[in-house]
Structures are given as C-alpha cells and as structure tokens.
Amino acid sequence: MAAAALARLGPGCYRTGRMPPIPAEPPQGSPVLAASAPPLVSVVVPVRNEAPNIAPLVAEIEAALAGVPHEIVYVDDGSTDATSAELAAAARQAPLRWLRHRASCGQSAAIVTGIRAARGEWIATLDGDGQNDPADIPRLLARATREGGDILVAGWRTTRRDSWVKRRSSRIANRIRVALLHDATPDTGCGLKLFRRTLFLQLPAFDHMHRYLPALVLRQGGRVVSEPVNHRHRTRGVSNYGTLDRLAVAFFDLVGVIWLQRRWKRPIVEAPGERNGDASAERNVAPASGDR
Numbered sequence: 624m625a626a627a628a629l630a631r632l633g634p635g636c637y638r639t640g641r642m643p644p645i646p647a648e649p650p651q652g653s654p655v656l657a658a659s660a661p662p663l664v665s666v667v668v669p670v671r672n673e674a675p676n677i678a679p680l681v682a683e684i685e686a687a688l689a690g691v692p693h694e695i696v697y698v699d700d701g702s703t704d705a706t707s708a709e710l711a712a713a714a715r716q717a718p719l720r721w722l723r724h725r726a727s728c729g730q731s732a733a734i735v736t737g738i739r740a741a742r743g744e745w746i747a748t749l750d751g752d753g754q755n756d757p758a759d760i761p762r763l764l765a766r767a768t769r770e771g772g773d774i775l776v777a778g779w780r781t782t783r784r785d786s787w788v789k790r791r792s793s794r795i796a797n798r799i800r801v802a803l804l805h806d807a808t809p810d811t812g813c814g815l816k817l818f819r820r821t822l823f824l825q826l827p828a829f830d831h832m833h834r835y836l837p838a839l840v841l842r843q844g845g846r847v848v849s850e851p852v853n854h855r856h857r858t859r860g861v862s863n864y865g866t867l868d869r870l871a872v873a874f875f876d877l878v879g880v881i882w883l884q885r886r887w888k889r890p891i892v893e894a895p896g897e898r899n900g901d902a903s904a905e906r907n908v909a910p911a912s913g914d915r
Contacts (some may be wrong), residue, residue, distance in 0.1 A: 632657055636726045650721070650740055651710075651721055651722070652720030662692040662742060663691060663744055663764075664744075664745045665737075665745070666694070666760065667747070667748050668697045668750075668758070669697075669733030669734050669737060669748075669750075670697060671706075671727055672703060672706060673752060674705040674709045675859035677697075677713055677751075678712070680753050680757070681713045681716075682717075683757045683758070684749075686758075687758045687760055688760060689759065693743065694718050694742060694907040695717060695719040695720070696720050696721070696737045696740055696741050697721040698722050698734070698740075700724050700733040701723070707723055720740065722736055724736065729830055730811055731828075743820060743822070745768075747760045747763065749814055749815055750815075750834070752857050753808050755778065755854070756853035757851075759853055763778070763852075764817055766848065766850060767817050770846070772846060773843070773846065774815065774818065774847070775840045775845060776818070777800070777816050778815030778849075778852035779810045779849040779850060780904075804838040805838075805877045806837040806847065809849055811835065811836065811837055812834060813854075814833075822843065826843060842889075843889075844889050856894070
C-alpha cells in the first residue's frame with residue numbers, strides 16, 4: 624500500500640480510505656482447537672485493558688455453549704495491563720484463540736480482526752466487560768437458525784444497567800439514528816449480536832462500524848430483528864471506549880453511513896431459465912467487495 628495513502632495513528636495502527644489488514648500478532652491458543660473441525664459458532668470478544676474480566680467471562684461463555692460446537696476468539700486491542708497474560712492462561716483451559724493489536728485501533732477494528740480470524744458459520748459478538756450475558760447466545764442462535772437467510776439478531780437491552788449519562792446519551796443517539804437511517808432497531812449499541820460470518824465479510828469496514836451494523840446489513844439486503852437480552856452492571860474494571868469518544872464522532876459516522884446508503888442501489892436480477900428451463904426467477908444480488 625502506498626505510503627501516501629496512509630495516515631499513521633500510532634505504532635501499529637493506520638487510517639486509510641478502507642480499513643487495511645489490522646497489524647496483529649499471529650493467533651495464539653489451543654493447538655487442539657486449531658486442528659479441530661470448524662465450529663458452528665465463533666464468539667468474538669474485543670477487549671482493551673480488561674484483565675480482571677477475562678477468566679470469569681470465558682467461564683460463562685463455556686457454560687452457556689456447553690454442547691454447542693464453538694470457539695472463542697478474543698482480540699486484545701493494544702492493552703497495557705495483564706490482559707494478554709490472562710488470555711494465555713484462559714487458552715489453556717478453554718477452546719480459545721486470541722490475537723493482539725500492536726496498538727489500540729478501536730473496537731470496530733478489533734471486531735473485524737476477530738471475525739476475519741474466526742472459523743464458525745455464525746458469529747456472536749460480546750463486549751468484554753461482562754455486562755452482556757453469554758447465556759443469551761443460544762436464544763439468539765435459535766432465532767437466527769429458525770428464520771434463516773442473511774439475518775442479524777441484535778440484542779436489545781430493555782433494562783440498562785449503566786449510568787444515567789450513558790442511558791440518556793444512548794436514548795438520544797438512538798432516536799436520531801433511527802430517524803436518519805431508518806434501521807428500525809431500538810438498541811444498536813448493544814454489544815451482543817449474532818449473524819453469519821459470510822454476511823459480515825460483505826459489509827464495508829470502517830472505524831465505529833459496529834454501531835451501525837443493522838443499517839449496513841439492511842443496505843446489503845439482509846434482515847434485522849431485535850431480541851431482548853439481559854444487561855448487567857460492570858463489576859470489574861472501567862470503561863475503555865467512553866461516551867465522550869462516541870459523541871465526538873457520531874455526527875460524521877451518521878453522515879458517512881447515510882452516504883453509503885444513498886450510493887448503492889441493490890439490483891433485483893432476473894435469471895431466465897433458472898427454473899424448469901424457461902421460467903424467470905428473481906433474486907437479490909449483494910454487491911461484491913470491490914463494488915462498494
């Protein structure tokens with residue numbers, strides 16, 4: 624990639640017109656997992672300075688998905704605490720692989736890195752702070768497989784366990800977002816979501832994209848449904864992706880997603896002869912990655 628196309632953000636993170644391969648250390652984890660058959664579900668967890676939450680959350684994920692072929696993929700987004708050491712210890716006890724960004728590139732970059740490395744047909748994303756409840760994953764998976772197709776099942780925190788400032792700012796942001804993007808999703812900020820890996824990899828990747836997944840999935844021709852989920856108080860550590868950071872970029876993010884929506888027209892392609900040799904069939908065609 625030409626140097627002129629890059630703006631360096633730190634010792635391992637660059638800004639480009641399109642999100643590049645995120646500089647990360649090779650995946651680490653159990654060699655038994657690496658040699659096993661692809662799982663049904665990959666649980667992708669982005670973390671930054673969440674050392675106290677690693678072991679408890681991994682244990683909860685394991686309990687929630689007992690009997691379901693799964694793997695856990697953590698991405699350490701440039702942590703400066705003992706997160707890496709805790710992940711190495713957890714990988715000795717659970718089907719866990721983990722990668723590390725050389726520097727913090729943000730939550731969306733960590734999610735992209737994790738999903739690219741994942742092997743499961745379905746992806747479940749979780750925040751690494753323990754506020755999302757892994758026990759909700761099987762219910763989201765059951766709904767997704769029951770409805771089928773390119774679907775995003777978005778967690779809906781009907782009872783928020785956050786500060787008044789976070790709840791209020793989220794409520795305002797949701798109203799503005801729904802009015803402008805028409806994504807018909809009451810809670811895009813919930814970290815717990817489930818979708819097909821192949822669907823996610825068709826979406827345009829950019830910083831903060833994880834907050835706009837419903838709108839991006841609809842743009843791609845998929846469906847979005849919301850499912851009530853449990854939300855818990857944070858009991859360990861402090862928030863590393865703050866409210867002020869989100870508010871500072873929210874306007875530009877919205878403008879960018881609106882531009883993406885308006886700059887793509889999803890065609891309905893007729894396929895004559897696809898049925899019984901002469902009938903005309905119609906199907907939605909999603910854009911290839913190079914067409915965005």
